[in-house]
Amino acid sequence: MKVVKFGGTSVSSGKQIEKVFNIVMSDQDRKIVVVSAPGKRFADDIKVTDLLIECGEKYLQNQEAEDLVDAVISRYASIANELNLPNSIIETIYKDVLSRLNGDKSKPIHYMDAIKASGEDNHAKLIAAYFRHQGIEASYVNPKEAGLIVNGSSGNARVLPESYDRLYSLREKPGIVIFPGFFGYNNEGEIITFSRSGSDITGSILANGIKADLYENFTDVDAVYSVNPNLVKKPKEIRELTYREMRELSYAGFSVFHDEALIPAFQAGIPVNIKNTNNPSAKGTRIVNQREHRNGPVIGIASDHDFCSIYVNKYLMNREIGFGRKLLFILEEFGLSYEHSPSGIDDLSIILRQSQMDAETEKRIIKRIYEELGPDEVKVEHNLSLIMIVGEGMRHNIGTAARASNALAEAGINIEMINQGSSEVSMMFGVKQAQENRAVQALYEEFFAGVLV
Amino acid sequence: MKVVKFGGTSVSSGKQIEKVFNIVMSDQDRKIVVVSAPGKRFADDIKVTDLLIECGEKYLQNQEAEDLVDAVISRYASIANELNLPNSIIETIYKDVLSRLNGDKSKPIHYMDAIKASGEDNHAKLIAAYFRHQGIEASYVNPKEAGLIVNGSSGNARVLPESYDRLYSLREKPGIVIFPGFFGYNNEGEIITFSRSGSDITGSILANGIKADLYENFTDVDAVYSVNPNLVKKPKEIRELTYREMRELSYAGFSVFHDEALIPAFQAGIPVNIKNTNNPSAKGTRIVNQREHRNGPVIGIASDHDFCSIYVNKYLMNREIGFGRKLLFILEEFGLSYEHSPSGIDDLSIILRQSQMDAETEKRIIKRIYEELGPDEVKVEHNLSLIMIVGEGMRHNIGTAARASNALAEAGINIEMINQGSSEVSMMFGVKQAQENRAVQALYEEFFAGVLV
Numbered sequence: 001m002k003v004v005k006f007g008g009t010s011v012s013s014g015k016q017i018e019k020v021f022n023i024v025m026s027d028q029d030r031k032i033v034v035v036s037a038p039g040k041r042f043a044d045d046i047k048v049t050d051l052l053i054e055c056g057e058k059y060l061q062n063q064e065a066e067d068l069v070d071a072v073i074s075r076y077a078s079i080a081n082e083l084n085l086p087n088s089i090i091e092t093i094y095k096d097v098l099s100r101l102n103g104d105k106s107k108p109i110h111y112m113d114a115i116k117a118s119g120e121d122n123h124a125k126l127i128a129a130y131f132r133h134q135g136i137e138a139s140y141v142n143p144k145e146a147g148l149i150v151n152g153s154s155g156n157a158r159v160l161p162e163s164y165d166r167l168y169s170l171r172e173k174p175g176i177v178i179f180p181g182f183f184g185y186n187n188e189g190e191i192i193t194f195s196r197s198g199s200d201i202t203g204s205i206l207a208n209g210i211k212a213d214l215y216e217n218f219t220d221v222d223a224v225y226s227v228n229p230n231l232v233k234k235p236k237e238i239r240e241l242t243y244r245e246m247r248e249l250s251y252a253g254f255s256v257f258h259d260e261a262l263i264p265a266f267q268a269g270i271p272v273n274i275k276n277t278n279n280p281s282a283k284g285t286r287i288v289n290q291r292e293h294r295n296g297p298v299i300g301i302a303s304d305h306d307f308c309s310i311y312v313n314k315y316l317m318n319r320e321i322g323f324g325r326k327l328l329f330i331l332e333e334f335g336l337s338y339e340h341s342p343s344g345i346d347d348l349s350i351i352l353r354q355s356q357m358d359a360e361t362e363k364r365i366i367k368r369i370y371e372e373l374g375p376d377e378v379k380v381e382h383n384l385s386l387i388m389i390v391g392e393g394m395r396h397n398i399g400t401a402a403r404a405s406n407a408l409a410e411a412g413i414n415i416e417m418i419n420q421g422s423s424e425v426s427m428m429f430g431v432k433q434a435q436e437n438r439a440v441q442a443l444y445e446e447f448f449a450g451v452l453v
Numbered sequence: 454m455k456v457v458k459f460g461g462t463s464v465s466s467g468k469q470i471e472k473v474f475n476i477v478m479s480d481q482d483r484k485i486v487v488v489s490a491p492g493k494r495f496a497d498d499i500k501v502t503d504l505l506i507e508c509g510e511k512y513l514q515n516q517e518a519e520d521l522v523d524a525v526i527s528r529y530a531s532i533a534n535e536l537n538l539p540n541s542i543i544e545t546i547y548k549d550v551l552s553r554l555n556g557d558k559s560k561p562i563h564y565m566d567a568i569k570a571s572g573e574d575n576h577a578k579l580i581a582a583y584f585r586h587q588g589i590e591a592s593y594v595n596p597k598e599a600g601l602i603v604n605g606s607s608g609n610a611r612v613l614p615e616s617y618d619r620l621y622s623l624r625e626k627p628g629i630v631i632f633p634g635f636f637g638y639n640n641e642g643e644i645i646t647f648s649r650s651g652s653d654i655t656g657s658i659l660a661n662g663i664k665a666d667l668y669e670n671f672t673d674v675d676a677v678y679s680v681n682p683n684l685v686k687k688p689k690e691i692r693e694l695t696y697r698e699m700r701e702l703s704y705a706g707f708s709v710f711h712d713e714a715l716i717p718a719f720q721a722g723i724p725v726n727i728k729n730t731n732n733p734s735a736k737g738t739r740i741v742n743q744r745e746h747r748n749g750p751v752i753g754i755a756s757d758h759d760f761c762s763i764y765v766n767k768y769l770m771n772r773e774i775g776f777g778r779k780l781l782f783i784l785e786e787f788g789l790s791y792e793h794s795p796s797g798i799d800d801l802s803i804i805l806r807q808s809q810m811d812a813e814t815e816k817r818i819i820k821r822i823y824e825e826l827g828p829d830e831v832k833v834e835h836n837l838s839l840i841m842i843v844g845e846g847m848r849h850n851i852g853t854a855a856r857a858s859n860a861l862a863e864a865g866i867n868i869e870m871i872n873q874g875s876s877e878v879s880m881m882f883g884v885k886q887a888q889e890n891r892a893v894q895a896l897y898e899e900f901f902a903g904v905l906v
Contacts, residue, residue, distance in 0.1 A: 125792060244799075251771070251798045263768060309874075315716060318704070321790045328778035337774045340796050344876025345698075345704045351874075399862035401871060406859065409852035418854060420802075421870025421883060422764065423797025 003032045004216045005181065005203030008039020008047060010277035011123060014082020023218065023280050024176060025347050027134070032170060032210060034181045034203040035127055037119025038075050048075050049119045055117035059101045060108055072097060076126060081126075084298045090128045093122040094162060109154045111184070114191045119286050120180035120199065128178035136143065137175030143184050146170060148205065150184035150192050157184050157192040160263065165211025179206060200261035204272075208264035215265050216276040217257060224249075224257075224285040227444045231437055236448055240286045241299050246425045248390045249302045262287070297367065297393035297400050298447040303440050305385040305433045308354035309417075310365070313347040314375040323350055323373065330368050336360060338388070340428070341417050351417070351430065354382055384416060385436035389443055391427045401427060407446035454624065456485040457669045458634065458656030461492020461500060463730035464576060467535025470583060476671065476733050477629060478589070485663060487634045487656040488580055491528050501528050505550075509568035511555045513561055525550060531578060536674045542582045546575040565638070567644045573633035573652065581631040590628030596637050600622060601658065603637035603645050610637055610645040612658050612717065619838025620662025632659060651716035657725075661717035668718050670710060671730045676736040677702075677710075679686060679753045680897045684890055689901055693739045694752050696783045701843045701879045702755045715740070750846035750853050751900040756893050758838040758886045760792065761807035762870075763818070766800040767828040775802055776826065783821050787814060792839070793872050793881070804883065806869070807835055837869060838889035842896055843879045855879060860899035866892050 006020050019157045024030045028034045038048045058065035077090050100114050124140050131138030138216075147166025150157035163184070168304045170177055181199025183191050194201045200217060207215035223237035224246075250259040257274060265272050265287075275284035317323050324341065331338055340351040357365070366378050394400045401420060404427060408415055413439060418428030459473050477483045491501045504525045511518035512856035530543050551566050577593050584591030600619025603610040616637070623630055634652025636644050645656045653670060660668035677699075694702075695718045703712040710727060718740075720724050726738035770776050777794065780801060784791055793804040810818070819831050848851045854873060857880060861868055870883030884892050 247768070248798055260769065263703065266768070280465045313717070315700070318790070318792065321788065322781075322785050324791070324794065325778055325781035325785055328775075328781065332775050332778055335774070337771070338777070339771065341777065341794055342872055342874035342878055343793050344872075344881075345701055347876050349874055398865060398867050399858075401868050402855065402858035402862040405852075405855035409855040412851060414851050414852050415873065417874025418871045418880075419795055419797075419874065420868065421762075421795035421872065423800040426797055427871075428797075 001031050001210060001212050002027070002029045002214045002216055002449070003034065003203050003207040003210065003212045004030045004168055004218065005034040005199060006036065006218045006222070006277060008036040009220045010040045010218050011035050011127065012039045014079045016082060016277065017079065017127060019277055023130065023277065024037045026396065029213065031178060032177045032206050034199055034206060035120065035124050036177050036181050036199040037123050038079065047244040048072060049116060052115050052119050055101060056112050060105060065227055069097065072284050076122065077443070080126060083130050085129055085133055089126055092125060096122055102388065110190050113154045113193050116193055117191045120182045124178045124180035124302065131176055138178055139173065140174060140178050141170065141173070143180065144189065148184040151186055152192060155193055155195055155196045156316045159184065161163045163205065164209045167206060168211070194395065195260065197258040197261065198316045200258045204261045204264040207270045208268040211268065212270055215270050215272045217272055217274050219274060219349065220278060221275060222276045222282040222284065224274060224447060226438060231440050232444050238285050238299060239283065240288060240291045242289065242291055242392055243287055243344060244344060244425050245299055245390050245392060245438060246287045248388055248423065249300045296447060297391050297397040298389050299391040301383055301387065301389050301440055301443050302426065303387040303436050305436055306354050306382055307384040307386055308357070308382045309384060311347065311379050312373070313377040314373070315346055317346045326373060327369065330365060334365060342417055342419055383433040384430050385433045387431060387436065387439050387443065389447065392425050395424045396429065403446055404443060405427065407442045408439055411438055411442035413442065454663060454665050455480070455482045455667045455669055456487065456656050456663065457483045458487040458652055458669065459489065459671045459730060460652065461489040462673045462674070463671050464488050464580065465492045465494045465756040467532050470532065470580060471507055471728065471817045472730050474584065474587060476730065478588050482666065485630045485632060485659050487632050487652055487659060488573065488577050489634050489652040490576050491532065492682055501525060502569060505568050505572050508554060509565050513558060513564065522550065529575065533579060535852055536583050538582055538586055542579055545578060549575055563643050564648050567606045569646055570636040570644045570784060573635045577631045579634035584629055584631065592626065593630060594623065594626070594630050594632050596633065597642065598715055601637040601790055604657060605645060608646055608648055612637065617659065617662045620659060624846060626662050648713065650711040650714070653711045657714045657717040660723045661721040663742045664721060665723055667726045668723050668726050672727060673729060673731060675732055675735040675737065676730045677727055679901060680893060682891050683895050688897065691738050691752055692736065693741060693744045693745055695742065695845055696740055697878050698752055698843050700755045700843060701742045701841055701876065718772060749900060750841050750850040751844040753843045754840065754893055754896050755843065756838055756840040756889050758889055759807050760837040760839055761806055761833055761835045763803045764800065764832050764834065765826070765828045766830040767826070768799055770799045779826060779869065780822065783818060783825065787818060794872055836884050836886040840884060840885045840889065840892055840896065841879050842883045842900065845878050847880065848877045856899055857882065857896060860895045864891055864895035866895065885901070
């Protein structure tokens with residue numbers, strides 16, 4: 001049994017939904033279909049979710065928003081029209097949207113969550129209607145009815161463990177189940193949304209709940225690439241990678257699949273297959289627990305920028321028990337999370353995303369470090385990039401560090417930082433932001449020239 | 454004006470003290486002479502300080518220790534005899550030792566400090582007597598009289614800043630000043646010892662106090678070597694290195710000069726010259742603020758073993774603000790100091806000296822980490838070695854990491870950890886202990902073959 005999830009572009013028009021229908025029908029194991037709200041049909045198009053947010057905000061201010069409501073409904077109507085669906089489904093959706101907009105505004109955050117979630121919720125109803133219209137047994141299932149119970153705050157819902165047992169009974173439901181992504185209900189019966197890209201999370205939770213054999217995640221690319229295709233022409237596609245490799249890559253800029261969404265599937269050991277709605281015969285990329293290691297130690301190279309480092313130096317620092325902990329505590333009091341903390345004997349650097357720290361905060365942090373830790377020197381360096389080379393095959397591979405640092409040296413790139421030693425599946429290099437692209441290209445050349453991934 | 458310090462082997466016999474005399478006399482800038490207690494004359498000899506400790510412990514238990522007292526006194530007597538000194542100096546020393554042994558035992562730690570310190574104190578009196586016997590104006594100066602005031606606990610004295618001003622007046626003292634190393638007095642007039650090798654510290658404090666032009670530290674080697682001479686045959690000698698380089702090297706196993714002793718000289722910007730009492734014409738090694746960079750980026754390679762790593766893995770760790778800080782706090786509560794903490798995205802390792810943590814403590818720490826931080830996995834790896842390659846020239850040298858990691862790869866050594874990025878003068882590699890020596894040799898070969906340091 002498979003859970004199949006379709007993203008916003010995969011359900012953005014009647015034509016796209018026909019593709020979805022054909023994909024689901026072509027494999028009888030495809031039982032649970034998770035759908036997003038209608039996404040963009042072309043570059044300048046507006047997503048239904050964004051229209052809904054605008055509507056909700058107007059209503060919260062007691063303003064009229066007839067045009068916006070029309071825009072939402074006409075997106076569904078044009079899809080229903082393309083698919084030759086009877087008008088009743090649009091009436092259902094129209095009533096539902098109006099009822100939410102005119103609902104209880106005493107808790108604005110819950111009000112907005114309910115409106116946002118209608119995008120997925122109503123589209124699931126429409127798509128279920130289309131399947132039935134095609135003569136297929138199919139039903140829309142609401143997350144509350146199915147037992148998808150969450151806690152947490154708006155945009156940050158967390159599934160409760162008991163949900164998984166309840167969701168298991170979806171297996172017994174006759175026909176195809178069409179399930180809206182992006183939200184669950186708390187124990188008070190209120191809608192709480194997941195983070196953006198939350199339909200990926202819904203699919204992963206359902207895959208865990210029904211103990212699926214596979215979670216297929218349909219998007220609009222043929223595969224996960226081994227490197228950013230804006231930096232390297234026609235990069236190798238990755239056929240198979242592990243959860244840990246995916247997580248390391250998505251940390252440093254690979255945005256194909258939301259890393260939080262991996263957790264439920266990972267916990268149940270269910271493989272994830274990323275595929276292309278527009279080219280379903282392509283094999284896509286499988287995310288698995290273990291894979292065979294072929295073609296060298298590295299599976300992907302990712303990079304991310306806008307990091308800074310806070311460097312602290314104090315003679316005999318390493319004899320002071322608690323120095324590092326106190327330094328991290330100061331950052332924590334400013335609400336900053338850090339990425340890495342390479343250390344020398346008498347010095348320590350903290351690498352963090354620089355967007356967290358404006359000039360004023362930076363000054364205050366430096367002042368506190370001087371006052372509380374009595375260092376000899378504190379300095380902040382801006383505009384660093386982190387480059388990750390990722391691969392389970394690196395674990396016991398002698399010479400990977402040598403190959404990587406050689407490739408960088410030959411490209412004339414100074415390594416500001418190397419962090420290797422904790423993660424067994426990645427190695428990290430810090431370089432100046434201006435050299436990031438060149439560094440990635442040099443590493444790709446070293447590890448992928450002539451290699452089939 | 455120079456401060457000259459002589460270590461235990463340099464003052465272990467009359468013959469050695471004659472060398473000391475000649476060294477001091479050969480340069481009229483050598484004004485302040487800091488001396489240790491008599492050290493070993495041959496491999497199986499016993500240091501006077503060790504005899505004194507045994508004496509004191511017996512006396513503390515109200516036992517007789519006539520043989521031990523005799524052994525102490527006869528060491529001084531044989532030196533005095535070799536140097537043809539009158540018997541009066543031995544009477545002075547004997548009285549002093551007895552008076553300390555029969556002193557107030559109500560504070561055993563202070564009692565022991567006073568006895569330990571007598572080794573240096575009495576030897577300074579003897580050496581001053583010898584200088585005068587040779588017709589040279591010279592005087593023994595006691596640290597209390599000179600104003601060397603400290604606080605802190607036994608074996609961990611810390612000089613008080615006001616000492617420096619008082620010590621300045623030693624410049625005005627006529628003739629040569631012979632000053633005992635290893636101890637100072639607190640404001641209550643009690644003797645407090647520095648850490649072992651504390652005479653190096655005394656010399657450094659005096660150099661700072663009198664604003665010396667140079668602090669000469671006489672020991673029994675011609676120079677600081679670029680690598681452990683037990684691992685590499687006839688390694689290159691280091692002519693000149695910076696305070697920071699010396700500190701990094703002495704951290705990882707270079708024991709020539711006590712790193713804490715560098716601080717006072719470093720603070721006053723006074724160069725330190727390490728020289729050989731038995732070969733005073735050798736240039737020795739200078740420790741300076743800045744040096745010229747010649748002969749490649751690396752000045753020395755050091756290594757140390759018996760480290761372990763605590764590896765902690767938790768999915769989405771890097772989103773948890775405070776995770777690293779909480780982990781360090783647990784170690785701190787067990788009184789453990791850590792050396793480094795390389796991190797991945799979802800994992801963090803803590804590298805520490807394994808002698809701090811017995812099997813029982815290790816179990817308790819792992820338990821607390823599981824309970825308080827909810828990790829997916831915690832594991833401890835033992836018997837790691839850290840290898841430091843050190844050199845100010847590495848700072849902006851493209852390719853040093855590449856050369857080092859290549860050399861290790863070619864020697865078939867797996868790099869468990871690389872830590873580069875905070876210190877600008879060193880790069881650290883973690884390897885399995887069994888591969889430490891081979892790794893050091895491979896790195897030496899890479900950076901020093903054909904290079905004059």
